[in-house]
Amino acid sequence: MGVLAADAGPRVIVALDYPRAAQAVAMAERLDPRRCRLKIGKELFTADGPEVVRTLVARGFDVFLDLKFHDIPNTVAGAVRAAAGLGVWMLNVHASGGRRMLGAAREALAGLPGRSPLLIAVTVLTSMEEAELRETGVTGGVDEQVLRLAALTLDCGLDGVVCSAREAPALRVRFGARPVLVTPGIRPAGSAPGDQRRTLTPSQAIAAGADHLVVGRPVTGAADPLAALAAIAADISHSIR
Ligand code: C5P
Numbered sequence: 001m002g003v004l005a006a007d008a009g010p011r012v013i014v015a016l017d018y019p020r021a022a023q024a025v026a027m028a029e030r031l032d033p034r035r036c037r038l039k040i041g042k043e044l045f046t047a048d049g050p051e052v053v054r055t056l057v058a059r060g061f062d063v064f065l066d067l068k069f070h071d072i073p074n075t076v077a078g079a080v081r082a083a084a085g086l087g088v089w090m091l092n093v094h095a096s097g098g099r100r101m102l103g104a105a106r107e108a109l110a111g112l113p114g115r116s117p118l119l120i121a122v123t124v125l126t127s128m129e130e131a132e133l134r135e136t137g138v139t140g141g142v143d144e145q146v147l148r149l150a151a152l153t154l155d156c157g158l159d160g161v162v163c164s165a166r167e168a169p170a171l172r173v174r175f176g177a178r179p180v181l182v183t184p185g186i187r188p189a190g191s192a193p194g195d196q197r198r199t200l201t202p203s204q205a206i207a208a209g210a211d212h213l214v215v216g217r218p219v220t221g222a223a224d225p226l227a228a229l230a231a232i233a234a235d236i237s238h239s240i241r
Pocket of ligand 1 (some may be wrong): 015017041078125126127177184185186205214215216217
């Protein structure tokens with residue numbers, strides 16, 4: 001996919017990293033499902049549960065449920081079915097759960113009526129550095145492990161991976177246009193990096209091969225979130241031919 005549109009919908013997924021549902025819904029009210037998708041993660045989901053997901057889906061947003069399931073195959077299959085039942089657009093698991101877990105996650109979606117959510121996997125958390133990875137027994141280095149787990153993910157029939165935009169070019173070279181690549185760590189030119197390191201701008205990430213960009217604070221912290229989204233869309237349009 002890369003420089004071609006992944007689908008007709010918006011490329012930006014706004015991370016609603018709030019502790020409570022009311023704050024997330026208030027932000028969603030300032031956004032527009034035609035301009036962005038939304039990501040809900042572990043903090044909000046743990047605090048306020050599935051109702052906030054249902055609310056945002058009912059308001060027309062595509063929701064990426066970022067719960068990174070990692071457990072025995074039967075448990076992950078059940079969690080994936082439950083997430084699909086909420087009407088989410090995309091959900092994820094950890095690729096390091098292994099072939100049977102990945103297969104069980106995919107199979108859990110196969111039998112469901114209606115449009116299946118996209119199912120993607122986390123390879124190596126971008127917070128992990130070489131030394132930390134080595135402590136877990138992985139000695140080949142981050143890049144090698146990312147490629148290995150991406151290959152496993154795609155071999156198991158999943159739709160794609162979460163990756164840093166810096167990993168995207170190597171993934172495109174190895175796996176071509178098919179995998180959906182979802183990349184966080186995006187900062188529009190001039191915006192505060194916050195705790196992110198090694199960021200890319202939206203157009204750089206798209207040029208690197210990303211399909212969907214996860215953007216949090218540059219949008220949710222902006223005085224005018226829709227204007228921030230419009231600026232990102234304008235930047236991205238330079239990379240989409
Ligand atoms: O506010 P910011 O744009 O940094 O938010 C990025 C979002 O993407 C957060 O929800 C963060 O947890 C998530 N994320 C990330 N880096 C990863 C994986 C997820 O920043 N490697």
